[in-house]
Amino acid sequence: MAKQKKKKVITRLRRTYRLVIMNDQTFEEKWSYRLTGLNVLTAVSGIAMVLIFIGIMLISFTPLKRLLPEYPDAEFHEQMIQNAVRLDSIEHELMVRDQYIRNLRHILAGDSRTKIDDVPDTVELYGNLNMEPSKEDSVLRRRVKLEQQASLLGQQFSNNKDNIKKMTFFAPVKGLISNYFNYGEGHYGIDIATEKSSSVHAALPGTVISSFWSLETGYSLQIQHPNNLVSVYKHNESLLKEQGDLVVAGEVVAFVGNTGEFTTGPHLHFELWHNGLPVNPQDYIDFE
Template sequence: MFEFLKRLFNNQNRELTFVLFDEEEPESSTSYHFKPAQLWRLFYGALTVVCIIVLLLVMFTPLSTLLYNREDAQLRERAIKISKKVQALQDSLDARDTQLAEMQQVIASGADTSFNVTKEYQAISDQKRSETLEPETVSDVSIDRMLSQNDIIFSKIFDSVPEFPTTYPIDGTSTRGYNPESGHYGIDIATTKGTEFKAIADGAIVNQDWTVNYGFVLHIQHSNGIITVFKHAASLSKSIGDIVKKGDILGTAGDVGVLSSGPHLHIEIWKNGVPQNPNAYLIKS
């Protein structure tokens, strides 16, 4: 059979004669003239028609469920999208709970205020009130720092609403935007190592920490329920409980943390526990 098909294929453009003999009447015969090319075209045409019919049956009849269920695929795709959104919301809630817990801890540690004066300033204030203290023993720099700190405490900076939009907290270029769906709740500002970054509004330091992923992390509480978060800092010049004014230097940026891909500063802005797009609050100077 294979040899017969092979000969037909090799002689497909030649006209062949097909002769049929009757075993009971050998003398009678019937002959047919044809070209193998026509036979092959008929075979390919029939095969194409069969494939089209099978494809239509699979696409538009219940037989498709035996091979592929489009509704199940759509449901799986929707479930994956919903799962990602739920995970993003859960991350947001976890971050909010962490910040609230840190704020409660700071508030609980003070009697009359959430923000305590550092021991250095308190010691200088006590010395200044002492009658036996000579004026020369306190340096001019320490007095200036003490008065500045006290002025801030009594100025009720948390009664005023922060002014936005304001300039970037650091000189640099925005390289990655706000994308809460992927867990990126702020923006990245590329800069050079050692560049100082500043506070964007009056507030107080409610958390300062070092993490493997983000390096030094700083949280600042402002009025109107706003919290700013700085990550990937190489160093910090403020501590928990310090009062800061807009423009005060908070530290320096660097390429710090496992998740850092280069020298930059990451800044987040939260309001009442909900992440905000920093681009709505910041403008490049």
């Protein structure tokens, strides 16, 4: 069956036809041409290939290619070249900087074999260059800042160690004082009512000596400051610091909460101890 259909197609392609042009009025034959279906198919295919070839040549070697939607224009192409040049310059500058730092390290270390190396012409790619500060760098910066603040506090205490009013305190929170300092009743701090989840700040630079949760005071934090000064933060929602962490004045160490038994709402219970004795924080800090 399939062979019969194939033979019929071949037979039709080989049939001879005559293309005639004649006068419509006199029916006089003006021009005629004999052709077959195979000739017509071959001619059409050849013309299509020629047109496709001409179209490809026009798009490849003439400005017509800019009419294509995804083809970059001349301005974009020039910008790409400029970006490549700038990237190469940045890589070269990074190489020079790294070489300078290496040489400087040798000089500071007193290495007598130090020599200034020439920057090579070929520059390695810095695709994985990490410009974020490392953990060690952050700890060093915090320690230096802490030492600077501690030095300032030490100078203040050197004049009069018993007078802490000269110190610059950072208010842990701002709010309404709901319960005042009362040494006789055993309330060794003050309660500052404020919005829940508000930031709790370190009053002075120091070291966290205790970070814990208890049934009575909830999440609590104690910070040791220079010259036997300790600040206490109770009833927090959560703590951001652990025992041994260094903090600077004003750094967020916790969030205001309502944890523990002895609390009636979101507030911070703040205590200040000097030389082992509680002092009234209101004498040194403005909480409003």
